[in-house]
Amino acid sequence: MTSPIPVYLDCDTGVDDAVALAYLLASPAVEIVGIGTVSGNISAAQAARNTLDLLTLAGRDDIPVAVGAHDHLDHAYGGGAAWVHGENGIGGVVLPRAEREPDPRTAAQLLVELSHAHAGTLHIVAIGPLTNLAHALELDPTLPARVDAVTVMGGAALAPGNITPAAEANVYNDPQAAAALLAADWDVTLVPLDATMEHTMSEEQRGMLLADPRPFVHAVGEILDHYFDFYLPTYGERTSALHDPLAAVVAAGGATPARAPRVPVVVDVSQGPGRGQTIADLRGQRLGARDHDGVRIRVVLEVATPVAPHLIETILAH
């Protein structure tokens, strides 16, 4: 049996971040060694509060949680997405307040330190705007050499965007940071809306979380309630797109992408209508996925098997 992969999680908790967190805590394939928060769905400070509270409920006060960037590289935090994630970021659910406070380090500092402690094996799972990762790359440009892999929930390759017609929210919230991440010399797996919008959790599956006797798992089910309402007009039923959870599952090896070519990806950092979009060069892929030579960015276009059963099963089996 191989030892679990050490994971640094960068998140903006966030409803689907909470689900991804529950999965990563439960998966025997990974071990979360540190968490940094960033403004996105909610402010970095509130995301840290939500994360600390969730970890206490889960009995995992051992995991350091560092507050990362409040503002983004070239603009201030825009106020989050309360209409999606609720006023407090976790669907309005009030959790027991954890006794501990965030780690005194910044998220970027924590990440750099973890990259030394777990040199060559650390896996970064980034499910919020990529500001902290850009700061870490600036703080220590040698970081990529010590990181085994980076998995990002972000972008829209051929699928429509969500925050604009062309852009997905995580990348749109800090296009410059996404560009810096994609320009660095490490293996990146990008999990864009093309894949995540095709994976949903049913009301029945949410019910399985609610029915769990453990307060943490029950709380995750409760947190999803508001999010299920948000997706009603999109899918025609109460459900949840599994954005961040899919990235977590792919990172932990719980699902194998059906189509994930290695292709150049450019982030539009202009102020034009394409701002924040991820332009992947997907020309010439009609005859099957074709990797471009020397490219280290893998774009997950499709995960064929529904991922929700594995997600729920893993969380419940923990």
Added chain:
Amino acid sequence: MTSPIPVYLDCDTGVDDAVALAYLLASPAVEIVGIGTVSGNISAAQAARNTLDLLTLAGRDDIPVAVGAHDHLDHAYGGGAAWVHGENGIGGVVLPRAEREPDPRTAAQLLVELSHAHAGTLHIVAIGPLTNLAHALELDPTLPARVDAVTVMGGAALAPGNITPAAEANVYNDPQAAAALLAADWDVTLVPLDATMEHTMSEEQRGMLLADPRPFVHAVGEILDHYFDFYLPTYGERTSALHDPLAAVVAAGGATPARAPRVPVVVDVSQGPGRGQTIADLRGQRLGARDHDGVRIRVVLEVATPVAPHLIETILAH
């Protein structure tokens, strides 16, 4: 029986332009009343020469052909796409030279005059860069009120581009002109790569054109030979994407789009990586095509029935 729709054709002939021309000449649903040429696949002057030569072969010296813009709104003509369309734009095929010369008017002037002669019924079919149409709108801003409909082969909504990862060649060659066309107050049907890349002509179908005793139809089959080579790596067989022909068929009512929502479309006129792309707002379309109120741009995402049989049949039956 309704009378045929008067059509002004704007083209950069061009291999697939030649096929579209053959179809529009043959279709009983339309009557070409004038043609303007523009630089794109080849220079505007050479496109006019090719068009004149084709029309003479087809016995249609009655149709005026005006040379339109050599250069585009904010940049000079880039030299065409000889690797796709051959050095002379029509796959290297040398046609008998027509005796007549182009109309003395510019394409924009011709279009404006035709819009008066056929006020309320004129249909514009634009299958090259949209420079001439932008010039016509500038020459006479009242033009849209006299035009019944505009059908454009251009753009890529969710499909990859062809000239860049995000942009289709006609729009990329003059993004400002495309933006002007889409901003005008008329009904536009945009036929982008999403639809056109899914429609191809087989070698057997090309053989039916070659076998026709009429020199014009035979020549169209010959012209396609080089283009069939170009598409070999894309499709894994010698074939032709039916870009311009599909737009012509849709304009003439020979095919009904399966999915064609009316949605806002913005052209990226920046110098960034998204330059020349058509950003269609296709969010919220999972439950079926949904038109946005007040939008007059219809984006053809899919034509379900293979269009090649109708195309070939119409050309041969003429």
